[in-house]
Amino acid sequence: xxxxxxxxxxxxxxxxxxxxxxxxxxxxxxxxxxxxxxxxxxxxxxxxxxxxxxxxxxxxxxxxxxxxxxxxxxxxxxxxxxxxxxxxxxxxxxxxxxxxxxxxxxxxxxxxxxxxxxxxxxxxxxxxxxxxxxxxxxxxxxxxxxxxxxxxxxxxxxxxxxxxxxxxxxxxxxxxxxxxxxxxxxxxxxxxxx
Amino acid sequence: xxxxxxxxxxxxxxxxxxxxxxxxxxxxxxxxxxxxxxxxxxxxxxxxxxxxxxxxxxxxxxxxxxxxxxxxxxxxxxxxxxxxxxxxxxxxxxxxxxxxxxxxxxxxxxxxxxxxxxxxxxxxxxxxxxxxxxxxxxxxxxxxxxxxxxxxxxxxxxxxxxxxxxxxxxxxxxxxxxxxxxxxxxxxxxxxxxxxxxxxxxxxxxxxxxxxxxxxxxxxxxxxxxxxxxxxxxxxxxxxxxxxxxxxxxxxxxxxxxxxxxxxxxxxxxxxxxxxxxxxxxxxxxxxxxxxxxxxxxxxxxxxxxxxxxxxxxxxxxxxxxxxxxxxxxxxxxxxxxxxxxxxxxxxxxxxxxxxxxxxxxxxxxxxxxxxxxxxxxxxxxxxxxxxxxxxxxxxxxxxxxxxxxxxxxxxxxxxxxxxxxxxxxxxxxxxxxxxxxxxxxxxxxxxxxxxxxxxxxxxxxxxxxxxxxxxxxxxxxxxxxxxxxxxxxxxxxxxxxxxxxxxxxxxxxxxx
Numbered sequence: 181x182x183x184x185x186x187x188x189x190x191x192x193x194x195x196x197x198x199x200x201x202x203x204x205x206x207x208x209x210x211x212x213x214x215x216x217x218x219x220x221x222x223x224x225x226x227x228x229x230x231x232x233x234x235x236x237x238x239x240x241x242x243x244x245x246x247x248x249x250x251x252x253x254x255x256x257x258x259x260x261x262x263x264x265x266x267x268x269x270x271x272x273x274x275x276x277x278x279x280x281x282x283x284x285x286x287x288x289x290x291x292x293x294x295x296x297x298x299x300x301x302x303x304x305x306x307x308x309x310x311x312x313x314x315x316x317x318x319x320x321x322x323x324x325x326x327x328x329x330x331x332x333x334x335x336x337x338x339x340x341x342x343x344x345x346x347x348x349x350x351x352x353x354x355x356x357x358x359x360x361x362x363x364x365x366x367x368x369x370x371x372x373x374x
Numbered sequence: 375x376x377x378x379x380x381x382x383x384x385x386x387x388x389x390x391x392x393x394x395x396x397x398x399x400x401x402x403x404x405x406x407x408x409x410x411x412x413x414x415x416x417x418x419x420x421x422x423x424x425x426x427x428x429x430x431x432x433x434x435x436x437x438x439x440x441x442x443x444x445x446x447x448x449x450x451x452x453x454x455x456x457x458x459x460x461x462x463x464x465x466x467x468x469x470x471x472x473x474x475x476x477x478x479x480x481x482x483x484x485x486x487x488x489x490x491x492x493x494x495x496x497x498x499x500x501x502x503x504x505x506x507x508x509x510x511x512x513x514x515x516x517x518x519x520x521x522x523x524x525x526x527x528x529x530x531x532x533x534x535x536x537x538x539x540x541x542x543x544x545x546x547x548x549x550x551x552x553x554x555x556x557x558x559x560x561x562x563x564x565x566x567x568x569x570x571x572x573x574x575x576x577x578x579x580x581x582x583x584x585x586x587x588x589x590x591x592x593x594x595x596x597x598x599x600x601x602x603x604x605x606x607x608x609x610x611x612x613x614x615x616x617x618x619x620x621x622x623x624x625x626x627x628x629x630x631x632x633x634x635x636x637x638x639x640x641x642x643x644x645x646x647x648x649x650x651x652x653x654x655x656x657x658x659x660x661x662x663x664x665x666x667x668x669x670x671x672x673x674x675x676x677x678x679x680x681x682x683x684x685x686x687x688x689x690x691x692x693x694x695x696x697x698x699x700x701x702x703x704x705x706x707x708x709x710x711x712x713x714x715x716x717x718x719x720x721x722x723x724x725x726x727x728x729x730x731x732x733x734x735x736x737x738x739x740x741x742x743x744x745x746x747x748x749x750x751x752x753x754x755x756x757x758x759x760x761x762x763x764x765x766x767x768x769x770x771x772x773x774x775x776x777x778x779x780x781x782x783x784x785x786x787x788x789x790x791x792x793x794x795x796x797x798x799x800x801x802x803x804x805x806x807x808x809x810x811x812x813x814x815x816x817x818x819x820x821x822x823x824x825x826x827x828x829x830x831x832x833x834x835x836x837x838x839x840x841x842x843x844x845x846x847x848x849x850x851x852x853x854x855x856x857x858x859x860x861x862x863x864x865x866x867x868x869x870x871x872x873x874x875x876x877x878x879x880x881x882x883x884x885x886x887x
Contacts, residue, residue: 189804197547204554204569212566222829225566228822229557232550239547246543270600277599278796281592281771285788289775302768309599309764334769338776346426348780351788 187252194244201237205230280305294350295335303331378508381728385735394437401438402743403751405445407758409461410453413598414770416446416462417590417702421583422773424710425780432714437736439710443703444496444686444740447646448748451488451679453759456481464646467654467678474670482752486614487672488679489748490621491628495680496741498632499639499687504734506640508727511695514720519828520838524848526821529698529813531855533643537807542859544806552814553821555580562823575786582709582815584778584787585794589808590702591774592795595767597802614752624676627657631680639688643813645701646682653681687737694718694730702812713781
């Protein structure tokens, strides 16, 4: 981010932090105090989060004041600025990276076998970023072929190595032809918490 | 002392078998490749390795992680020298003099000197690790809840201070956000579920490894893909192995940078990038060629690389003795030790002192492998840097997904990785350091339990936080760390300094009379 835009970003984020800190504090105050259960009042669960909420709100407040002193409240958002932002090549690359990754991780994975989802993802990612819209498709067939080959190789190798060599479960199960998904011990899901 | 040396020798002998040596070689080599590639950091490499090795025996798994860590911090120097893009943040200072050397056609020499500098730094760090871990561990046996509360706060404050040189306020905010993240889920005293909003998955809390894979993996992918295309320079690489005198003439810089790196590493949540910059800055001030730094000065390159690799072993000192990480990759290492049933912390010198010296032996193996591989496989590895980012990044993301999912087999953790990746990206864009955030996630539980325990012990009395001697020292350190960055404090210190100097000049007889 450009240095001259930092006070504006600080102004917006400081407001978010103040609201967030207050929210954390309010929810901490609403936590049970187990008064009827003869519990030591200094052990109640809301003490530490309440303390943290207050500190985050305070630090956010300091940043808010500082950004106001630097005139960060003059956000200067106009039609031109928004258009420039949306048309920037970096914004497109940024948005498409997030979209392709999020669709793979949160939508496709788990619904289709792991290898299929991964191959689709790798192909879509490489094809999107390598495709040049100003050149005819025929001239880019080699690139697309390489993307396809990489997609199949990555999905197959990652699936095989992790399941068969490292004995790791993969989301969405596997292609039964290659290797069946490892069974989970009943009740062990989420047991290790690190 | 002798017992410690005996345990170290036992550790070395225990690792002298073909399987371990093979594991050391491949994991160090993989670490070098991970470190070389911009977008892949040491933290992510160690996090991914943790998920892959959790079915292995403890010392076998930990040695792989240590090799990955040391290899990656060293490996970042390759891209810093050849491309002027630090492979990991730890190598930013390396690029300042390393890349000009490559542009002068001395890339091979720069790589060789960076390798030897990293090796010597790592050896100095290893000596520090062996010497200070038992000392600090034994001292920390005197800590109770009051001291651990202050230690958690001190960790956040110092980490925020040092990782956000422009604006420590942002570092502190990031740290306290991390502490809050650790509050989510079931707490450890009354088993009350906090901030889950009725979501079952959230009631288990936010796991450290998916959050870190997101912060250091996915956010890096977004950053790398957003940037304009990187032009790879084809650099001719000549002789790599340096002559002994080329390195040994800088022995003062090497020892100074090694000591700085070790100590900066031992400070919670600060890490290799800061230690490299501090070492570089000190070398620049002390050198008679200080004005040539930045133009391809070998001494600058040595200072940066010695500093960052000495820091790696230094970060393990608080991991083992206090269960507090010295850097982000060390936080993953700490988590991995917990997974494998090792309990780092003050009791480690009583419960399993041999593990401390095994870790020292692991550092020795990793360092030796790094030196051998670093000097021997330079030309083929340069080709790795020529893989286009659009082909590499989807593979990296695939590994991020598997790394987040593998330990607990929860799809929810993939979501955690994605959310923390996007959050990490925005925080970095707005100059918030992410290391305090990670440290906060680790220290949150320590703060939560110890603050409440301390209040219970004192029946709500907060005076012991300021009257117990170690607590008082930590409290003063916290206050000094905070005010040391305030303009009014700097003005007062400056005023006192000039008054004292005037008084001294008035008292002492003038020179030359």
